[in-house]
Amino acid sequence: MNDSTQxxxxxxxxxxxxxxxxxxxxxxxxxVGVILMAINTIANVISRFVFNHSIIFAEELNSIFIxxxxxxxIGYAARHGRHIRMSAISDALPERARKxxxxxxxxxxxxxxxxxxxxxxxxxxxxxxKGRVYPALGIPIYISYLWVPIGLFVTGVQYALTFLRNLxxxxxxxxxxxxxxxxxxxxxxx
Numbered sequence: 001m002n003d004s005t006q007x008x009x010x011x012x013x014x015x016x017x018x019x020x021x022x023x024x025x026x027x028x029x030x031x032v033g034v035i036l037m038a039i040n041t042i043a044n045v046i047s048r049f050v051f052n053h054s055i056i057f058a059e060e061l062n063s064i065f066i067x068x069x070x071x072x073x074i075g076y077a078a079r080h081g082r083h084i085r086m087s088a089i090s091d092a093l094p095e096r097a098r099k100x101x102x103x104x105x106x107x108x109x110x111x112x113x114x115x116x117x118x119x120x121x122x123x124x125x126x127x128x129x130k131g132r133v134y135p136a137l138g139i140p141i142y143i144s145y146l147w148v149p150i151g152l153f154v155t156g157v158q159y160a161l162t163f164l165r166n167l168x169x170x171x172x173x174x175x176x177x178x179x180x181x182x183x184x185x186x187x188x189x190x
Contacts, residue, residue, distance in 0.1 A: 019161075019176075022154060023079055027070040037065040057136035064144040071151025078158035081175035094113055098180070099172050106163035113156030120149035 044058035077083045090098050127142035134141060165173045170179070172180040 006156045017037045019079070023076065026076040026079075026154075030069050031075065033065045033069040033072070035165045037062055037069070040065070057134070060134045060137050067144055068147050071147040074151050075158055076155035076164075079175055081178035085174070095172070099166065102172050102174070102180075103163060106159045106166060110156050110159035110163055113152050113159060117149040117152035117156060120145070120152055123148065 005141075018063050040055075040058055044055045047055050055083060061107050090101050093101065124142045127145060128140065132141045133139060134144075161176045162173055165176050174180055174183050
């Protein structure tokens with residue numbers, strides 16, 4: 001193995017470690033977010049029936065949890081090839097055309113998500129400048145929206161990595177570690 005191959009393997013190892021850390025963080029965020037949302041909702045229902053009063057901040061808190069889970073989940077879905085695919089046309093194409101199509105799709109999707117992340121940052125900056133706060137919680141609204149550009153950015157990076165994987169490998173990859181053939185086998189098992 002020459003020095004340039006060793007450097008690429010080292011860099012690839014670092015990227016894989018970072019990606020693995022982000023994946024673990026996403027799993028924790030999604031699990032904790034769903035659990036807290038359930039606890040908040042159950043507590044609000046109990047409060048309404050027992051005390052005849054809703055918890056004032058329950059709706060605002062659930063909207064924060066929905067943002068959190070949604071935008072942590074899109075990166076996770078892209079990483080594991082669990083995103084929605086409209087494959088009726090691509091399934092009918094020959095393999096070479098499907099390969100070209102997936103390269104185009106992953107490149108365009110990566111660029112769009114990264115552009116959306118940029119616009120989301122701009123929106124958050126404008127929210128911060130306006131000083132808007134949640135009425136019941138009293139916290140600035142822009143804080144809860146911080147997950148939007150983070151989720152869009154991480155998902156954009158996942159699609160960019162899938163794009164690069166498809167450029168490097170002869171097989172069709174739906175995610176960095178999921179070949180199309182493996183995904184089809186998994187679908188047949190279910």
